[in-house]
Amino acid sequence: MLMIDAANASPYGADRLCSPSVVMMHIFRCIGMALAALALVCQPAIAAPKAFLGDEVAMGSPKAPITVIEYGSDACSHCARFNNDVFPQFKAKYVDTGKVRYVFREYLTQPAAFAAAGFLMARCVGQDKYLAVLDDVFHAQDQIYKSQKLLEGLQTIGAKYGLSKANFDACVRDPQSNKALTARHMAADAAGVGGTPTFLINKERLEGEVTLGDLMLVIEPMLAAMAVNHP
Numbered sequence: 001m002l003m004i005d006a007a008n009a010s011p012y013g014a015d016r017l018c019s020p021s022v023v024m025m026h027i028f029r030c031i032g033m034a035l036a037a038l039a040l041v042c043q044p045a046i047a048a049p050k051a052f053l054g055d056e057v058a059m060g061s062p063k064a065p066i067t068v069i070e071y072g073s074d075a076c077s078h079c080a081r082f083n084n085d086v087f088p089q090f091k092a093k094y095v096d097t098g099k100v101r102y103v104f105r106e107y108l109t110q111p112a113a114f115a116a117a118g119f120l121m122a123r124c125v126g127q128d129k130y131l132a133v134l135d136d137v138f139h140a141q142d143q144i145y146k147s148q149k150l151l152e153g154l155q156t157i158g159a160k161y162g163l164s165k166a167n168f169d170a171c172v173r174d175p176q177s178n179k180a181l182t183a184r185h186m187a188a189d190a191a192g193v194g195g196t197p198t199f200l201i202n203k204e205r206l207e208g209e210v211t212l213g214d215l216m217l218v219i220e221p222m223l224a225a226m227a228v229n230h231p
Contacts (some may be wrong), residue, residue, distance in 0.1 A: 049122075052127040052172075055187070057103070059101070067200075068102050068201050070082075070105070073107050075110060083139075119181060121157070125162075133157065133161060
C-alpha cells in the first residue's frame, strides 16, 4: 500500500505554485527500483482495472484556434482553487464556445503518493470520466487533508465511480500504470515545468494560480489578432 505522511500532507502556502522537492525528484528518478520492490512484496489480490495510459486528456473542439495546456497536480491547493473557482467560468467562456481546446497534463507535487494515487484512480475509472474524477478530488481535497485520511478520501471518490477498495488498491499498485505516470512527469520536467499549475496558451507560458482575468489578458489579444488576419 502507498504510504502517506498525513501530518505533513497539506501543500497550502502563501505562494501561487506547488513544486516538488529535491528529494521527491530523486524518488521519481528511482521509480524503477521502487516498482520492482513493489511487484515482489505487494502484488494485488486482483488484476488492476484497465487504465487509460494516454499522455493527456482534452476537452473542447480539436478545431479551436487556441489550445490551453494545464500542467496540474491533484495534490496542489492552487490547482484545486483554479479548478473550483476559475475553471467553470473559463470553460463557459472559451471551451464551450469553441474558442479554446483545453488539455490537462499530469505533474506530481507533494504529497506525491496522494497525487499519484488520485491520477491512477482517475485513469482506472476511464478516459471519459477522468476529468470528472479529478474535479471530485479537487473539490474534496481540502476536507481530505483536514481529515488526514488521504487514501480513504480517494477510495470514497473511487467508490462513487464503481471502484471497490480492491480495485483501487490494484489500480494504484499497477507497475505499468506507475511507470507510465512517472514517464509523464519526467516529460513535463523536460518541457521546463517546475511546479503547478503551469499553463501554455498557444505556447505562451503562465505559471502559478491564475484568475479568469489573467487568462483573458493572454487569450483575448490572440483571438483579436486571428480575427484581423482571418476575417
